[in-house]
Amino acid sequence: MLLAGKRVVITGASRGIGRAIALGCARHGADVMLGHSGRSSADDILTLRHQIEVLGRKVADQAGDIGDPDTGAALIAMAVEQLGGVDVFISNAGICPFHAFLDMPQETYYRTVNTNLNGAYFAVQAAARQMQQQGEGGAIIAVSSISALVGGGMQTHYTPTKAGLLSLMQSCAIALGPLGIRCNALLPGTIETDINREDLADPHKRSTMQNRIPLGRLGQPEDLVGPAVFLASDLARYVTGASLLVDGGMYVNLQ
């Protein structure tokens, strides 16, 4: 029970990596506030709430577009109301609408940056303000990506947001260290979720990605649970400003 007594708030909790981490945190003893877009099926959140409740943990949820700069503050306020405070904030919500660079629609670019980076910035700020008020430190984790370190021809709008999140955690580690608030980035590799279901349906693309991974398989959302719980927990009490690749070795595999 690495997170016993901790109150965790996570965005993008309805599906994929966020859902796995939310459940993993509850299994490690945390109460959990689930942020979600409100666009996925109501069943997703209801089922997850039930899974957390049967573990004996408190759970609450709130819908809101994270691209709206006020959504993060509303989520934190709801966590204070429902859970009594915030010890861990995990910025996870994100989109990656694959598109070529030369004809990138402005709408796709701005939606991606607003969702992945701008909304995350203000949510992190809201979480940090609450942790400051509580006066007991805290942990903030941003779900960045291997794409913070390497490019993607169909991801020119996406990779800068992931590099931005990594940089945000580094700067926040400095800004918030004196308050005892640790800030770290998780860098998943290629994890099978809704975000890349269509992309990985192409057998050539799928085998290209898989062949780059020394551990020999694409990642699953559950592969992120251990690293996230570690960074959220007191086991990582002297870890801040760090980034943790969770990619089966993909990044280091040049030849």
Ligand SMILES: NC(=O)C1=CN([C@@H]2O[C@H](COP(=O)(O)OP(=O)(O)OC[C@H]3O[C@@H](n4cnc5c(N)ncnc54)[C@H](O)[C@@H]3O)[C@@H](O)[C@H]2O)C=CC1
């Ligand atoms: N799947 C992968 O290979 C990788 C994913 N990531 C990152 O992991 C995070 C989670 O993605 P996945 O679980 O893979 O995808 P997913 O599509 O399964 O989940 C994304 C979650 O974000 C939520 N979301 C999307 N737009 C939102 C908005 N405007 N407001 C509120 N919530 C919103 C969705 O409802 C969903 O719960 C993203 O930030 C993504 O960039 C990073 C590296 C690799």
Ligand SMILES: C[C@H](O)[C@@H]1OC(=O)[C@H](O)[C@@H]1O
């Ligand atoms: C959506 C991509 O398949 C996925 O997301 C990332 O951040 C990496 O580029 C992965 O391959």
